[in-house]
Amino acid sequence: ELKVEQNPLFLSMQEEKNYTIYCNYSTTSDRLYWYRQDPGKSLESLFVLLSNGAVKQEGRLMASLDTKARLSTLHITAAVHDLSATYFCAVISTSGTYKYIFGTGTRLKVLA
Amino acid sequence: GAVVSQHPSWVICKSGTSVKIECRSLDFQATTMFWYRQFPKQSLMLMATSNEGSKATYEQGVEKDKFLINHASLTLSTLTVTSAHPEDSSFYICSANRQGNFYEQYFGPGTRLTVT
Numbered sequence: 001e002l003k004v005e006q007n008p009l010f011l012s013m014q015e016e017k018n019y020t021i022y023c024n025y026s027t028t029s030d031r032l033y034w035y036r037q038d039p040g041k042s043l044e045s046l047f048v049l050l051s052n053g054a055v056k057q058e059g060r061l062m063a064s065l066d067t068k069a070r071l072s073t074l075h076i077t078a079a080v081h082d083l084s085a086t087y088f089c090a091v092i093s094t095s096g097t098y099k100y101i102f103g104t105g106t107r108l109k110v111l112a
Numbered sequence: 113g114a115v116v117s118q119h120p121s122w123v124i125c126k127s128g129t130s131v132k133i134e135c136r137s138l139d140f141q142a143t144t145m146f147w148y149r150q151f152p153k154q155s156l157m158l159m160a161t162s163n164e165g166s167k168a169t170y171e172q173g174v175e176k177d178k179f180l181i182n183h184a185s186l187t188l189s190t191l192t193v194t195s196a197h198p199e200d201s202s203f204y205i206c207s208a209n210r211q212g213n214f215y216e217q218y219f220g221p222g223t224r225l226t227v228t
Binding site for chain 1: 116146153154155157158161169205207214215216217219221222223224
């Protein structure tokens with residue numbers, strides 16, 4: 001069974017600091033997704049990583065994928081309060097029906 | 113493009129009653145729709161996958177008779193929570209794949225269900 005784990009589960013950080021969220025998955029997957037979720041809201045798509053070595057950046061967030069290590073990272077540069085949210089990674093399970101498997105989530109709190 | 117709506121956005125119902133949640137793809141045809149449940153401070157858990165015109169595929173541990181899913185058209189799927197109990201209180205999120213493109217899922221805004 002495909003499992004997706006994130007760490008840390010909770011991250012409290014100071015503004016202007018840099019941090020990384022890690023996403024490990026247990027079997028091969030075609031691609032990896034990162035989402036943001038604000039309290040009481042649904043998911044907002046951040047990145048789709050399609051191949052080994054893929055790197056994507058948007059503002060203060062940068063995501064990368066290492067398919068050999070089954071690891072993706074979401075790096076936060078010079079954090080600001082507006083980045084406070086829960087971040088999920090997800091992979092596609094191709095065993096049986098195609099479906100998304102979500103990571104455990106990382107609750108990020110950026111302190112002013 | 114690729115907008116998914118859910119209705120209602122929130123609902124409160126009494127224990128023992130049934131409640132229906134609608135998921136619509138507004139500007140595209142959705143081959144497949146997915147229903148997720150999310151408890152507070154937890155991740156999204158897939159409940160079932162529904163394809164238009166066929167029976168839904170439920171994940172292990174999800175009661176088919178309690179969570180009725182109907183995917184009557186390429187733009188509408190419904191989830192009916194039957195004989196609701198307080199433990200069914202949760203945030204329900206649907207998503208949809210654009211026809212011909214499995215890899216992109218578009219998420220609805222979610223429905224907050226509270227069972228009293």
